[in-house]
Amino acid sequence: MSAMFPLIVEGAMTRRGGKVLVGPVDLRLEAEGITMVIGPNGAGKTSLLRLLHGIARISAGRVTWACDEGEARRRQAFVFQTPVMLRRSVRDNLAYPLRLTGVDRVTARAQAEVWAEKVGLGDALTRPATALSGGERQKLALGRALIRAPDVLFLDEPCASLDGRAMRDVEAILRSAAEAGTRLVMSTHDMGQARRLASEVVFLLGGKIHDRGPADTFFDSPNTAQARAFLRGDIVE
Numbered sequence: 001m002s003a004m005f006p007l008i009v010e011g012a013m014t015r016r017g018g019k020v021l022v023g024p025v026d027l028r029l030e031a032e033g034i035t036m037v038i039g040p041n042g043a044g045k046t047s048l049l050r051l052l053h054g055i056a057r058i059s060a061g062r063v064t065w066a067c068d069e070g071e072a073r074r075r076q077a078f079v080f081q082t083p084v085m086l087r088r089s090v091r092d093n094l095a096y097p098l099r100l101t102g103v104d105r106v107t108a109r110a111q112a113e114v115w116a117e118k119v120g121l122g123d124a125l126t127r128p129a130t131a132l133s134g135g136e137r138q139k140l141a142l143g144r145a146l147i148r149a150p151d152v153l154f155l156d157e158p159c160a161s162l163d164g165r166a167m168r169d170v171e172a173i174l175r176s177a178a179e180a181g182t183r184l185v186m187s188t189h190d191m192g193q194a195r196r197l198a199s200e201v202v203f204l205l206g207g208k209i210h211d212r213g214p215a216d217t218f219f220d221s222p223n224t225a226q227a228r229a230f231l232r233g234d235i236v237e
């Protein structure tokens, strides 16, 4: 089991220009599962993921991993909604995170080939990453994040603009990553996707955690009127 967990978040908050983006948040994440962060537009999903990942400046409270900070940083990865690619081949993009950590070129390239296969880009190794379709880019971004076997992977709406087939592929990659021991924390607008993937749900509203629980319980009997309304598809503020 990962030495990073539990992650303990106490009264954590991020602000930008006096406005609270998210918080105060109290949260404890254990080592296993897939947490889906849901909520209406502007509820703070992206801000929460950035806060947990340590790329947002914390204005109050604490985010504490069970291991030291440097190690926590090395063991986590983040996939953005619109991934930025190196203007190089698929193979080089995949090998890059390994090269950064000192893995030799031959080993990094061999690993890149293994991961290209795993994410369904085995035939695209030599193609320029910038020429990939949206779905292929997102698979590449996943491969690049997973190639270092992170203990935790944050994903911000990774399927936002994907067609059904690409989404199915991405979800399969995510499921096998979770089975292989990577803890996933992911935001989505898509309640079908949340139901398919979640083992637990964090429902955000107005920058705060409004409801939270195991996926079955949350979807079958949400605790609050707002969560019920949101799941019905009503506009919730």
Ligand SMILES: Nc1ncnc2c1ncn2[C@@H]1O[C@H](COP(=O)(O)OP(=O)(O)OP(=O)(O)O)[C@@H](O)[C@H]1O
Pocket (backbone or CB within 6 Å): 016, 017, 019, 020, 021, 022, 039, 040, 041, 042, 043, 044, 045, 046, 047, 048
């Ligand atoms: N850089 C910023 N400066 C000022 N306000 C911001 C900034 N980034 C986000 N916000 C505001 O903070 C709040 C939370 O935004 P955030 O992007 O975290 O929500 P979200 O739930 O991910 O939204 P969406 O579903 O639309 O992606 C929103 O009101 C948003 O307008």
